[in-house]
Amino acid sequence: MAEVSNKDSFVLDANTFAKLHPKEFYRKFLTNNIRPDGRLLKKFRKTSINLNSIKSAEGSCVLKMGKTSVVCGIKAEVAEPRVDDPRKGYIVPNVELSPICSSLFKPGPPGELAQSISERIDKLFKQCKIIDLDKLCISEKNAVWVLYVDVICISYDGNIFDAALFSIISALKNLKLPEVTFIEEEGKVEASEEKTISLELLxxxxxxxxxxxxxxxxxxxxxxEEENLSSTSLTFIYNEQHKLCGISKLGGIPLSKELIQDCTESAIERTDNLRQLLDSTMKNL
Known part of the structure; x- marks a missing residue:
């Protein structure tokens, strides 16, 4: 009887198996408490920031979180205050996800994900007093600062909300506005070419x-890939005092109190680590 040659056997290599059966591929790793990229289940990707690298912006941050990279630039413009808030400036956040960062996104108007993240960040600014908007007032009823906060994703590999928010907070930390004076007789603003002011984050x-x-x-x-294979996502937002500023859940699977508590402790540690990274980067500017 003839022997069966090894050449006749059919064995899937790891890459092919991962493409054909991605969930089963992940299960083989997760049952051993490790992920295919080598991380433990609660391990965050390496994160780095580069501040004040865009000289044309009043504040900026280039952030890398694993293979996800974003650039945040803040441009300040003088405008008339809103009628209902004559003593307050305002902030306009915008997140851009284009085909440049991933083939998932199409050219044209902002897609659903980009709009959703922009709206969540705008809501966060309104609910959490990140900046005293009165400090953006130049002259009551006449002139205020408007901060246009643009986040552009240049490489997309998941978790864009965390990346966008951290880049915005980092850019605000190194924001510098020119010292300005409103000249009532002429109805215009005069800016100093030398003096600048920083904004304190509350x-x-x-x-x-x-x-x-x-x-x-x-x-x-x-x-x-993990986002695509998972049924539910959970985001925790904490301030420096470990106060929960927001929590959002996408997906319909009910989560146990034990699971949420486990995430809570991990989230507090993660956000503390990001603040330490920001503080150390600021000291080295």
Missing amino acids: STPLSATYVVFDKKYILADPNE
Whole structure:
């Protein structure tokens, strides 16, 4: 009887198996409490920031979180105050996800994900007193600062909300506005070419996001593939005093109190670590 040659056997290599059966591929790792990229389940990706690298902006941050990279630039413009808030300036956040960062996104108007993140960040600024908007007033009823906060994703590999929020807080930390005076007789603003002022942040809310895989595995800081394979995501936002500023859940799977508590402790540690990174980077400017 002829022997069967090894050449006749059919064996899937790891890459092919991962593409054909991605969930089963992940399960083989997660049952051993490790992820395919080598991280433990609650391990966040390496994060780095570079501040004040965009000289044309009043504040900026280039952030890398694993393979997700974003650039945040803040431009300040003088405008008339809103009628209902004549003594307050305002902030306009915008997140851009274009085909440059991933083939997932199409050219044209902002997609659903970009709009959703922009709206969540705008809501956070309104609910959490991050900046005293009175400090953006130049002259009551006449002139205020408007901060246009633009976040552009240049490489997308999941968890864009955490990346966008941290880049914004970091850019605000190194924001410098020219010292200005409103000249009533001429109805215009005169800016100093030498003197600048910094804005004090009243709060530094930062986020930590998790996804739930197979209803039981909690994965911190999900990459794009993990987001696609998971049914539920959970984001916690904490300030520097460990006060919960917001929590959002996407997906319909009910989560136990024990699971949420486990994420809470991890989220507080993560946001503290990000603040330490920001503080140390600021000291080295």
